[in-house]
Amino acid sequence: MQFATRLDNVETSAIRELFKLLGKPGIISFAGGFPDSAMFDVEGLKEASAKALAEEPGGALQYGATEGYEPLRAQLSAFMKGKGVEVAPDGLIVTTGSQQALDLLGKTLISPGDKVIVEGPTFLATIQCFRLYGAQLISAPIDAEGVQVDRLEQLIVEHKPKFVYLIPTFGNPSGAMLSLERRKKVLELAVKHDTVIVEDDPYGDLYFGKAPPPSILSLTKEVPGSRERVVHCGSLSKVLSPGLRIGWMIAPPELLAKATMCKQFSDAHTSTFAQATAAQYLKSGRMPDTLAHVRKVYAERAAAMGAALKRELGDAISFTQPGGGLFFWARLTGAKGKLADANVLAQRAIEKGVAFVPGAPFFAEKPDLATLRLSFATANVEKIEEGIARLGAAL
Numbered sequence: 001m002q003f004a005t006r007l008d009n010v011e012t013s014a015i016r017e018l019f020k021l022l023g024k025p026g027i028i029s030f031a032g033g034f035p036d037s038a039m040f041d042v043e044g045l046k047e048a049s050a051k052a053l054a055e056e057p058g059g060a061l062q063y064g065a066t067e068g069y070e071p072l073r074a075q076l077s078a079f080m081k082g083k084g085v086e087v088a089p090d091g092l093i094v095t096t097g098s099q100q101a102l103d104l105l106g107k108t109l110i111s112p113g114d115k116v117i118v119e120g121p122t123f124l125a126t127i128q129c130f131r132l133y134g135a136q137l138i139s140a141p142i143d144a145e146g147v148q149v150d151r152l153e154q155l156i157v158e159h160k161p162k163f164v165y166l167i168p169t170f171g172n173p174s175g176a177m178l179s180l181e182r183r184k185k186v187l188e189l190a191v192k193h194d195t196v197i198v199e200d201d202p203y204g205d206l207y208f209g210k211a212p213p214p215s216i217l218s219l220t221k222e223v224p225g226s227r228e229r230v231v232h233c234g235s236l237s238k239v240l241s242p243g244l245r246i247g248w249m250i251a252p253p254e255l256l257a258k259a260t261m262c263k264q265f266s267d268a269h270t271s272t273f274a275q276a277t278a279a280q281y282l283k284s285g286r287m288p289d290t291l292a293h294v295r296k297v298y299a300e301r302a303a304a305m306g307a308a309l310k311r312e313l314g315d316a317i318s319f320t321q322p323g324g325g326l327f328f329w330a331r332l333t334g335a336k337g338k339l340a341d342a343n344v345l346a347q348r349a350i351e352k353g354v355a356f357v358p359g360a361p362f363f364a365e366k367p368d369l370a371t372l373r374l375s376f377a378t379a380n381v382e383k384i385e386e387g388i389a390r391l392g393a394a395l
């Protein structure tokens with residue numbers, strides 16, 4: 001079959017290939033990007049879906065507006081207000097997961113050959129999605145405080161990107177959190193160099209101790225001229241349920257209109273049943289307790305993983321303890337002649353009964369072969385300790 005030439009720009013992700021090996025019995029997996037199914041508020045969602053059907057069967061089961069189901073847009077507007085963002089219900093559109101928002105940004109903003117700056121490392125599906133639209137990705141380096149803003153400025157000046165895509169809060173895979181000072185600097189750069197910042201924020205509510213700094217979108221209040229240069233993508237996937245496929249995009253009206261048009265040709269609208277359920281759920285007032293619960297459980301697991309990594313791998317690995325999200329991003333140091341190639345370690349680890357994802361595919365440019373991503377989300381503390389001990393043995 002003759003496929004479209006745009007497919008020449010992407011290949012099946014190496015991670016998908018690795019996932020095929022995970023079926024092996026007894027494997028402890030730190031490889032996935034999933035939240036823990038045991039954390040889903042099933043009772044709350046049962047009630048919400050029953051209410052959606054009882055109170056608004058027409059809305060919940062009929063075709064709906066492409067922009068999103070009005071009661072959900074209103075609830076999301078209130079949810080964002082709780083996070084310091086003033087946005088009217090018609091200032092956002094509901095998307096089928098935040099993944100669709102990324103796709104719509106590709107469709108509406110990227111022409112073949114356009115440059116887009118991303119973090120190195122960044123979310124693999126973003127790399128693939130933007131490349132499908134022909135983007136040339138430029139990688140901006142990060143450290144524990146997120147993207148290095150001085151380097152980012154140089155790259156903006158040099159490449160004049162269509163936009164800059166950041167995961168400022170508990171990045172996937174980096175776990176890094178962009179500092180307050182750097183967030184403001186990013187906005188100043190957007191204004192100074194007339195570029196657009198896309199803030200992808202599926203993990204911002206998943207913090208363990210201190211709340212992260214305000215989102216880049218909420219900081220636009222402090223930087224004149226910056227609001228019309230920021231796109232913000234949100235999601236209920238990591239805190240409530242990824243299966244609902246509820247995400248949203250906040251963007252300037254002109255871009256929202258184009259994205260809505262493209263969405264119309266793509267899926268017409270996000271499932272009205274899922275939207276009505278999510279609206280009822282947010283209205284029920286259960287979200288704060290759900291958030292408190294997931295934060296507590298993931299915080300315990302992250303603490304256990306950090307301690308186990310130190311104990312079992314010592315100076316053979318370096319990492320920053322994440323303050324939220326789902327991931328540890330680590331680097332093999334090669335100390336005392338130990339292995340420093342995460343691909344080789346991944347194969348050996350599978351033989352020892354533990355899985356993780358090597359970091360290289362998360363780089364749009366210049367992969368660092370010593371890096372790896374470990375998710376602490378789906379294994380309990382006991383499994384985490386056993387899994388990291390196996391990783392130590394593999395190393």
Ligand code: PMP
Nearest residue numbers: 033097098099123172235237247
């Ligand atoms: N952005 C990032 C950074 C992610 O990690 C994910 C999920 N892995 C998504 C977007 C997409 O999530 P969803 O479509 O489920 O909202």
